[in-house]
Amino acid sequence: MGRRVANGRAVETALARAADELDDETGAVLERGVTRQRQLQVGVREAFLGRHGALAAVPSRRVRGSIALVALAGDEGRPAGDALLGMSDHLEDLQxxxxxxxHSMDHVCRTLASTGTVFGPLVAGATVGLADSMSGGDLLPGGGQSLAWLGAPVGLYVLFLAVLLAALSTGLTRGIDRSLVGYRAGRALVAATVTFLGSYLVVGGLA
Known part of the structure; x- marks a missing residue:
């Protein structure tokens, strides 16, 4: 659209062409604005940003600012085409x-979830298994000193961490959706329990 305006096309014509070429929701919004403009014989700003305009229900400042610049191009004419091109490049960079x-946030959240359900319980279970096997032998000073008490607090900590990290990773990626957070926290709780017990039994049996 910026190139068309820069080449001398009217903004209204450029908008109509863009609406015809785009098949997504953006094209539908542009089509509604162009139709409103033609039917009511109003300017671009009024057709899109005015009362009951095509963007009246769209809260995005970026979208509304873009259309405001397009409306300004309608007043300024050809010189505004370069500004539209610059804005387009800027929006592409932002996207x-x-x-x-x-992508980076998704990677971090997957790492958090894996830590809570796999890596944390795995290490904790192995640690408790080793401590339990050591307490039954002569490996500790004073021989026979029991470390059986270690399993309960470590297990509770592992389960708490699994729920916390699952809720945190879900909240960062999907927002605070209680049903989804509850589902993923419950699933993480089961996975962490199985991993912790499995690691404890395997390491305790080998030690």
Missing amino acids: RIEAEAR
């Missing part, structure tokens, strides 16, 4: 950065 940040 790329947003996608990269989301």
Whole structure:
């Protein structure tokens, strides 16, 4: 659209062409705005940003700011085409950065979930298993000193950590959805319990 305006096309014509070329929700919004503009014989700003405009229910400042710049281009004409091109490049950069940040966040959240359900319980179970086997032999100073008490607090800590990290990773990626947080926390609790007990039994049997 910016190139068309820069080449001397009217903003209204550029909007109509863009609406025809886009098949997604953006194209549908542009089509509604263009239709409203033609039917009511109003400007671009009024058609999109005015009362009952095509963007009246869209809270995004980025979208509304973009249309405001398009409306300004309608007043300024050809010189505003370069500004639209610059804005388009800027939005593409923002979308790329947003996608990269989301990818990094997903990776961090997967690591948190894995730590709570697998790695943490695995290490904790092995530690308790080793401590239990040592307490029954002569490996500790004073021989026969029991470390059986260690299993309960470590187990509770592992289960608490599993629920906490599952809730945190879900909240960061999906928001505070109670049903989803509860489901994933319950699943993490079961996985952590199985991993902890399995690690304890295996290491305790080998030690």
